[in-house]
Every structure is written in C-alpha cells, then in structure tokens.
Amino acid sequence: MTASTSTAEAPAGLLQQARALLIRTMTFYRDDPRTASWLRERLERIEAPLRIAVTGRVKSGKSTLINALVGAELAPTDAEERTQVNTVYQYGPEPRITAYTPHGAAQNVPVTTLDPGTIRDLQRWRPDEISRLVIDSPSPGLQAITLIETPGVSSSAVKETGRSALAQILSEADAMLYLTRHPHQTDIQFLQSAHELEVARRAPINTILAFSRADEVGSGGSDAMPSADRVAELYRNEPRVRSFAQYVLPVIGLLGQAAATLDADDFDALAALARLSSAEFENLLLSADRFVNSTTPETVSTTTRQDLLQRFGRFGVEHAVTLITRGAGDLKKLRSALLADSRLNDLQESLHQQFVERQEALRARSVLMAVEMVLRANPRSGGRQLRGEFERLLANAHEWDELRLLSALRSGQVRLPPHEREAAERLLGAFGNQRHIRLGRRPDAPESELSNRASDALLQWRTLAMDPMRDHVHREAARTVLRSCERLIADTSVRDTAG
Incomplete structure (x- = not known):
C-alpha cells in the first residue's frame, strides 16, 4: 500500500460511538455546571x-x-x-x-x-x-x-x-x-x-x-x-x-452465602452434627432454641450453633448435614455441593x-440512557443534532439485538434445533467476540479461510431468515444472526482493503 492510499478502518463500535456522543453532549451543556458534572461522572464510569x-x-x-x-x-x-x-x-x-x-x-x-x-x-x-x-x-x-x-x-x-x-x-x-x-x-x-x-x-x-x-x-x-x-x-x-x-x-x-463463606471450623461443627443418629438430629431441629441450647454433641458450642443457624438457616444446616452423610466428607466437597444446590x-x-x-453493550446502554435523560430533562434550542445522532445510534445498535437473542436462546424463550442453536450462539459472540471465535476457526486461520466461512454462514442464515415454514419469532432470530454474519463479512472486507 502506498503512502497516498488511505488505510481502511473498521467502524467504531457502539460503545465508542456512545462515548463520543456523551462527550459532545457534555460540551453542549458546558454552561450548566450541574448537568456537565453529572455527565462527566458517567464518562468516568466507562472505565470502572x-x-x-x-x-x-x-x-x-x-x-x-x-x-x-x-x-x-x-x-x-x-x-x-x-x-x-x-x-x-x-x-x-x-x-x-x-x-x-x-x-x-x-x-x-x-x-x-x-x-x-x-x-x-x-x-x-x-x-x-x-x-x-x-x-x-x-x-x-x-x-x-x-x-x-x-x-x-x-x-x-x-x-x-x-x-x-x-x-x-x-x-x-x-x-x-x-x-x-x-x-x-x-x-x-x-x-x-x-x-x-x-x-x-x-x-x-x-x-x-x-x-x-x-x-x-x-x-x-x-x-x-x-x-x-x-x-x-x-x-x-x-x-x-x-x-x-x-x-x-x-x-x-x-x-449460597453459607457455602461461599464456609470455613474449616464450620465443617468440623457440621461433621459432628452429622455423626448423630437421625432421630437425635431431627430432635435438635424441632426448634431454634433446642438446636442452640442443646449440649449434643458437646464439641459444638452454643456460640457455634447460633452462628450456624444465623448463617445457614434451618434448611441450610439440615441440608449440609445430609450432604456430609451422603459423601461430602471434606470442606471442598461440601462447599462445592452447597454451591451447586443453592444455584449460586x-x-x-x-x-x-x-x-x-x-x-x-451494557455500558453503551448506560451512556445513551444518560444522554436521553439530559436531553429530556433539560431540552434547549440547538440540540436537534444531538437528538438525531442519538436516534441513529438507537436504530443501529445491533449489539443489543445480539444480547437479546442470546438471552432468549439460553432461557428457552426461543428454541432452535441443537445444531442451529450452537451455530447461532457462536456467531452471536457467546463464546467470545473475536472474529475467528465467532467463525469457529483457530486464531491463526488465514483471512481467506475466515472470509469463506463468513460467506457460508451468511448464505445459511439468509435461507433460514426467508424460510416460509418458520414462524415470525424464528425468522426474526435468523435475521439477527444474519446481520451478525453481514458484519463479519464487512470486517473481512475492511481487512482485505487495509491489507
């Protein structure tokens, strides 16, 4: 490439564009110290x-x-x-x-x-x-x-x-x-x-x-x-x-709290309780007072019992003891089992x-929400350009569409055949945002391989997006993946031009 040829650059991401709009909005309201300061705080939070x-x-x-x-x-x-x-x-x-x-x-x-x-x-x-x-x-x-x-x-x-x-x-x-x-x-x-x-x-x-x-x-x-x-x-x-x-x-x-903070002393006390007979342990759990004030087993003090009951609750104490009797015989195993059962x-x-x-994508959302709040709460003449740029960013925020579809796929709100779901999640960035990861290729894959892969994905999801046998929800899902493919194609074109 000669020095006179301009280098192609990929378009700025949504967060970069939102940040630039926030700075312009802050400049526009620079004569309003309170508003400008509030916006400056939002700008600083982008890096936090x-x-x-x-x-x-x-x-x-x-x-x-x-x-x-x-x-x-x-x-x-x-x-x-x-x-x-x-x-x-x-x-x-x-x-x-x-x-x-x-x-x-x-x-x-x-x-x-x-x-x-x-x-x-x-x-x-x-x-x-x-x-x-x-x-x-x-x-x-x-x-x-x-x-x-x-x-x-x-x-x-x-x-x-x-x-x-x-x-x-x-x-x-x-x-x-x-x-x-x-x-x-x-x-x-x-x-x-x-x-x-x-x-x-x-x-x-x-x-x-x-x-x-x-x-x-x-x-x-x-x-x-x-x-x-x-x-x-x-x-x-x-x-x-x-x-x-x-x-x-x-x-x-x-x-979950009990599992995350479980220590060796907690485990020793719970293990001592687990060595009681089922009848003895059930008798202890009939009331909080009985559990705290009992002297069985003697190795578990009143203070320890109070702490266990406060941190674990009756359900947690009973569940932890049950897990120990079923084979969670050390601190690591018990913590792992409790974390899994708590769904933490x-x-x-x-x-x-x-x-x-x-x-x-979330930071961009916060930034644009801050801009919207200011434009709504303190409208002034000359702000039409800011409002127009704000509307343009909202209309083209594909990163948000990707997040919504990923959430819908993972929660079961949108169901696709297993092979389609796996491909969709990968192309949407579920396993990483790098281009080679989205395309299912190695980090050192040549540009030609990535370009061909992106083209193949584009054709596949364009066909699915136009399939008359699919309902509106599934065609919309396919269109979202299709737009992700189009971005990957565009990214490939930019790299080819830059090369």
Whole structure:
C-alpha cells in the first residue's frame, strides 16, 4: 500500500460511538455546571468495573445474596428491613467506608476491618442525612463487578425521600439483579417502569430476575427447588416478564452465602452434627432454641450453633448435614455441593454471560440512557443534532439485538434445533467476540479461510431468515444472526482493503 492510499478502518463500535456522543453532549451543556458534572461522572464510569444494582422488594434477601456473590460477609443481614440508603460495594486494596450526604459531601469513616455491624448502623441513618455509602473491600469477588444494594422497592426510605429506587438504579447501575420471593404485581409494575425510557425499551438487556428464597417455594423442604424451577419456567414464558428480563432463575441466597463463606471450623461443627443418629438430629431441629441450647454433641458450642443457624438457616444446616452423610466428607466437597444446590453457581454464570462478557453493550446502554435523560430533562434550542445522532445510534445498535437473542436462546424463550442453536450462539459472540471465535476457526486461520466461512454462514442464515415454514419469532432470530454474519463479512472486507 502506498503512502497516498488511505488505510481502511473498521467502524467504531457502539460503545465508542456512545462515548463520543456523551462527550459532545457534555460540551453542549458546558454552561450548566450541574448537568456537565453529572455527565462527566458517567464518562468516568466507562472505565470502572461494571455496576450491578441488587434490588427488589423488602426482605427479598438482597444483603444475603450480595454476601454470597462477594464470598464474604459484608452486607448486614437482619430479620427486619434496615437498609435506608444505597450502599455501593466495590473493590479496593484496603477496607474503607465513605459516607455521602445528599449535597455530595463525603466523609471517611475510620475502619481497619469491614464489620457488618458498622455498616448496619450507617445504613439506618435517614436518607436526608446519608444518601449513599461506598464500601471498599479487597474481596476478589468485587474485582470484575461493583454491587449496589438499594432500599426495598416499597420501603419507607423510598417513600420518605420522594425519589423512587428506580431513579437511583437508572442513575447508578449498568445492570440490575432483581430479587423476589415470588413475583407480585408490585414487582412487575416496578420492572416495567424501569423500561419507560426510549433506550430501555430499545434495549431491555440489563435485568435478571431471581427467586431469591427458592427453599421457601410451596411447602418448602425437598420439593421446594423443583417447584421453584417450574415457577421460573412459567415466568420465562410470560410475555410481560420477557419484555424486560433476560433470565429468570431460582436461587437459595442463604445457602449460597453459607457455602461461599464456609470455613474449616464450620465443617468440623457440621461433621459432628452429622455423626448423630437421625432421630437425635431431627430432635435438635424441632426448634431454634433446642438446636442452640442443646449440649449434643458437646464439641459444638452454643456460640457455634447460633452462628450456624444465623448463617445457614434451618434448611441450610439440615441440608449440609445430609450432604456430609451422603459423601461430602471434606470442606471442598461440601462447599462445592452447597454451591451447586443453592444455584449460586447458575446465578454467577448468568451474571458473567449476560453482563460481564457483554459489558460494552451494557455500558453503551448506560451512556445513551444518560444522554436521553439530559436531553429530556433539560431540552434547549440547538440540540436537534444531538437528538438525531442519538436516534441513529438507537436504530443501529445491533449489539443489543445480539444480547437479546442470546438471552432468549439460553432461557428457552426461543428454541432452535441443537445444531442451529450452537451455530447461532457462536456467531452471536457467546463464546467470545473475536472474529475467528465467532467463525469457529483457530486464531491463526488465514483471512481467506475466515472470509469463506463468513460467506457460508451468511448464505445459511439468509435461507433460514426467508424460510416460509418458520414462524415470525424464528425468522426474526435468523435475521439477527444474519446481520451478525453481514458484519463479519464487512470486517473481512475492511481487512482485505487495509491489507
């Protein structure tokens, strides 16, 4: 290629385009310090870990599940709803707590360790005194994501401030994990209202719905999880839920927290309980007082029993002991079995696949939502060009279409024959966004091989998209994969030109 020939460049991705629009919007509102500062914060967050709001109705198990996901007991868990302020759990090399007032002033709370009791006391402050807590923790579980715990959707804190939890979530988070014991009309209405903005309606790709106390479904006991699975399947296919949630799954938050924080002392105590006869153990579990105050076995102290019951719950203690008697004979095996049975592994995999692996699409969504909120709240003359660019980005955000279809394939909302599903997921980027991975080829595959593979895929999915024997849903799915193939073809053309 000669020096006078321009080098072909691939078109900027959605996040790059959204970021550029955010900067132009910030420049347009530079004479409005409050708006410009708010937009600057959103610009800075693009480089920070993905922010996931953990929200839901009062006492849906938000704190418990946060502890399970982090793998440490940070969020305080109480019998009553105590969270009054948004609490951000983020990675930091040293433990630190920062409290923010509604006016933005920050105050560091001196701590050497992160004690849930200290956090609990701060969370009980009135929202007009402390609007946000930021907890820095060196927990590895927070290196890839930041978790934001909100007050319960119907809590007194939300009503007292006059600002809904919805506004906070839209402002603070890239994605949402919504917890409920069982979906009620309140949950559906809240989640629908979270998708009122144009960006949210165009890209309902940031929500996972979890039944966080699956062990309580139906009559509880051994039939609870199968019942919860059936309920989850019903809601996955419910049109209103499908319009905003990418996945619906059951999880036992308390069991997940116990598994994630299980240590050698816990295992020794549970193993001692497992050595009791069935009759003795069942007798212990007749009431909490009997379990805590019993002296059988003598090696398990009252303090240990209280801790086990608080962290595991009655169901968790019984389940852990059952697993030990069935062969989970060491700490590693028990933790693995508890994590699997709690479905925490499933939730973590869903969070990783739906959110972490596709975080650029989610960040672009957050950026464009911020731009939309500003253009709506503070319209001014001369903003037509910004609005036009905003609309163009929304109309061409294929990355969002890919995410929606991947979610639909994984949740069973769209069903394809196994060979078609595998090919579709690969072309949509489920196993990696690199071109050779999408095309199922080695990293060192020559350009000619990648080009031929992309052309073959294009022809296959064009045929499926036009198949009159398929219904509208499946033809639309095929068209989404087809557009992904077209992008791969375009990418190949750009590389050939550049070469």
